Amino acid sequence: xxxxxxxxxxxxxxxxxxxxxxxxxxxxxxxxxxxxxxxxxxxxxxxxxxxxxxxxxxxxxxxxxxxxxxxxxxxxxxxxxxxxxxxxxxxxxxxxxxxxxxxxxxxxxxxxxxxxxxxxxxxxxxxxxxxxxxxxxxxxxxxxxxxxxxxxxxxxxxxxxxxxxxxxxxxxxxxxxxxxxxxxxxxxxxxxxxxxxxxxxxxxxxxxxxxxxxxxxxxxxxxxxxxxxxxxxxxxxxxxxxxxxxxxxxxxxxxxxxxxxxxxxxxxxxxxxxxxxxxxxxxxxxxxxxxxxxxxxxxxxxxxxxxxxxxxxxxxxxxxxxxxxxxxxxxxxxxxxxxxxxxxxxxxxxxxxxxxxxxxxxxxxxxxxxxxxxxx
Numbered sequence: 001x002x003x004x005x006x007x008x009x010x011x012x013x014x015x016x017x018x019x020x021x022x023x024x025x026x027x028x029x030x031x032x033x034x035x036x037x038x039x040x041x042x043x044x045x046x047x048x049x050x051x052x053x054x055x056x057x058x059x060x061x062x063x064x065x066x067x068x069x070x071x072x073x074x075x076x077x078x079x080x081x082x083x084x085x086x087x088x089x090x091x092x093x094x095x096x097x098x099x100x101x102x103x104x105x106x107x108x109x110x111x112x113x114x115x116x117x118x119x120x121x122x123x124x125x126x127x128x129x130x131x132x133x134x135x136x137x138x139x140x141x142x143x144x145x146x147x148x149x150x151x152x153x154x155x156x157x158x159x160x161x162x163x164x165x166x167x168x169x170x171x172x173x174x175x176x177x178x179x180x181x182x183x184x185x186x187x188x189x190x191x192x193x194x195x196x197x198x199x200x201x202x203x204x205x206x207x208x209x210x211x212x213x214x215x216x217x218x219x220x221x222x223x224x225x226x227x228x229x230x231x232x233x234x235x236x237x238x239x240x241x242x243x244x245x246x247x248x249x250x251x252x253x254x255x256x257x258x259x260x261x262x263x264x265x266x267x268x269x270x271x272x273x274x275x276x277x278x279x280x281x282x283x284x285x286x287x288x289x290x291x292x293x294x295x296x297x298x299x300x301x302x303x304x305x306x307x308x309x310x311x312x313x314x315x316x317x318x319x320x321x322x323x324x325x326x327x328x329x330x331x332x333x334x335x336x337x338x339x340x341x342x343x344x345x346x347x348x349x350x351x352x353x354x355x356x357x358x359x360x361x362x363x364x365x366x367x368x369x370x371x372x373x374x375x376x
Contacts, residue, residue, distance in 0.1 A: 023169040068109040090176025093183035237310035
């Protein structure tokens with residue numbers, strides 16, 4: 001029998017108390033990190049953007065290429081912070097959302113910004129001295145300009161996590177619940193767009209790198225409309241004779257086989273000669289052996305209309321990664337620009353991404369009508 005004066009435990013009240021604790025913790029973290037974020041934005045805006053504009057060390061076009069909408073992003077943070085400090089979370093974040101387009105613009109300019117910074121540090125002696133002087137100020141601590149430039153994109157990811165948590169732990173009867181829910185959705189959508197922009201920029205870098213490694217007329221045109229997935233050495237097993245090592249580059253639509261040029265070649269040492277380009281839409285893939293997971297590697301069979309390739313690896317894990325990536329390149333149905341890039345060391349993440357984005361990806365792409373043989 002309950003003692004007099006003791007209140008029964010109420011699960012609903014306990015849950016509400018947990019939500020309130022999480023909400024308070026998230027709100028405190030959002031406020032504290034926003035203060036630090038605004039401080040760092042202000043350092044760059046004051047000691048770099050403002051002084052560079054006054055001194056004329058960089059031309060306006062170069063300054064814009066380097067910093068993009070930095071000052072506007074700083075202004076948006078200055079507008080948001082007083083609302084957070086006053087506890088007006090919903091009102092402040094809803095008013096902040098129209099500024100999210102600035103983050104999309106900043107992401108689109110990110111690659112250009114890094115390129116401009118490296119070029120100016122290399123070629124512009126005045127700018128190099130200026131950067132060194134500013135970074136030496138005690139306000140910066142050990143931070144460098146190159147470390148601070150990605151700051152808005154990092155903060156956008158924090159906004160997504162914190163505002164989502166704040167909305168989830170705000171009761172539906174709270175006056176700012178709807179405002180927080182709308183803000184969380186808009187910030188999440190912006191973060192996804194920014195992520196897609198970053199993936200495309202990484203892909204462009206991969207394509208330029210691969211194009212620089214390849215030489216000869218046959219390798220031209222590889223940078224149009226395709227996405228880089230994986231590269232690495234595999235052994236080509238011929239009908240007769242010993243296996244030959246070849247470098248393979250896998251893209252979203254083709255598999256490129258290349259042969260290394262002689263190390264003593266006068267002009268093209270360290271590059272690869274394109275030997276064949278195989279359309280993945282016409283490929284049939286089979287694992288000949290290597291299913292057991294033993295240490296001896298395995299063999300993959302790739303059949304095309306006019307040729308059959310036997311590719312061998314002595315590394316079992318490497319063979320599995322190639323099998324995953326080749327399978328996905330063959331069967332994916334999404335248009336090429338919507339693909340997601342992953343590094344060659346992440347085949348499982350690549351597969352999960354394709355499964356998530358392509359519910360029908362297991363259908364055979366051989367029905368797509370692509371019947372041309374691209375082998376050289």
